[in-house]
Amino acid sequence: MRRQFLALTVLTLAATSAAAADRMNPTDLRRVTKAREHLVPAVAKEFGPKARFVHLFGQGKGMLAGVVAEIPADALGTDELPLLAIVQYDEATGAVRVVDREFKYREARTVGPEVALLDGEGNLHLRDANGRERLLAQGVGGDLFPTAKGDALVATLAMSRGPKHETSVGLIDMKGRVKVLADGPGVDATPSISPDGRTVVFVSGRTTVASFYVTDVDGAAPRQLTNLGMDSTMLYGGPPKGFVPPPVSSHHMAWLSDDVLRYNAGGGEFWKLNVRTGEASADLGGEK
Numbered sequence: 001m002r003r004q005f006l007a008l009t010v011l012t013l014a015a016t017s018a019a020a021a022d023r024m025n026p027t028d029l030r031r032v033t034k035a036r037e038h039l040v041p042a043v044a045k046e047f048g049p050k051a052r053f054v055h056l057f058g059q060g061k062g063m064l065a066g067v068v069a070e071i072p073a074d075a076l077g078t079d080e081l082p083l084l085a086i087v088q089y090d091e092a093t094g095a096v097r098v099v100d101r102e103f104k105y106r107e108a109r110t111v112g113p114e115v116a117l118l119d120g121e122g123n124l125h126l127r128d129a130n131g132r133e134r135l136l137a138q139g140v141g142g143d144l145f146p147t148a149k150g151d152a153l154v155a156t157l158a159m160s161r162g163p164k165h166e167t168s169v170g171l172i173d174m175k176g177r178v179k180v181l182a183d184g185p186g187v188d189a190t191p192s193i194s195p196d197g198r199t200v201v202f203v204s205g206r207t208t209v210a211s212f213y214v215t216d217v218d219g220a221a222p223r224q225l226t227n228l229g230m231d232s233t234m235l236y237g238g239p240p241k242g243f244v245p246p247p248v249s250s251h252h253m254a255w256l257s258d259d260v261l262r263y264n265a266g267g268g269e270f271w272k273l274n275v276r277t278g279e280a281s282a283d284l285g286g287e288k
Helices: 018-023 027-048
Strands: 052-057 063-068 086-089 096-111 114-120 124-127 133-137 140-146 152-158 167-171 178-182 188-193 199-204 209-218 252-254 260-266 269-274 280-282
Touching: 018 188, 027 052, 027 063, 027 086, 027 096, 052 086, 052 096, 086 114, 096 140, 114 140, 124 167, 152 178, 152 188, 167 188, 167 199, 178 188, 178 199
Parallel strands: 140 188
Antiparallel strands: 052 063, 063 086, 086 096, 096 114, 114 124, 124 133, 140 152, 152 167, 167 178, 188 199, 199 209, 252 260, 260 269, 269 280
């Protein structure tokens, strides 16, 4: 699955540009500033002055951050992923603790009381509070998003059916059972699951334009939610009227209800999406 190297979202080490800050919801801007204030010195202390945190996974008390030993002098290719050490960051208190200081992970997410760690080979491990670890699943591509109950997570799965089926979206329970929910041509990725544990949304390029689709945990036929009737030729010269941007990752999605998903569209902008109707709009917000 192709990814831009260090596709830095709004909550990363990269300083927020003035233009992005102008578009960002003030609440999000405060979260970015607070995260930097706590994580930058803590990472330097634990990993050395060249180390940088480059990604945040999740929100709240169980937020995790990915750390690189140093930023490469030359940008890596789009298929190259930096391997990360993992720290936990508590948004409420600002506390930072090391989860694993080895640089060997692609992603990490808190799942209930445990931590799911995805290594560079696509092996998904589950580690409990006592440090005991077990292999949960293999062939996992990334985009980990846990259920609200912490009893499963959705993820992008690496497929081996040839070039027409690059990735799929699946549900992985805590016993390691994997259920494929969506497997269209090309890339199906960036899944998220609603708080009630029933609705799954994901992004697919099966129409040549990255669009949101919706299914459920029973594997109902996916339904396109956004950018209906559009194809890639319509994006030349800029997005057409009515275009809904895809999320930059599944790690900065937050459900406001069982029907409404809020996500990071990149460039400092967050959007809201009604997963029943497909209605979407930029969430510029105001002081909260």
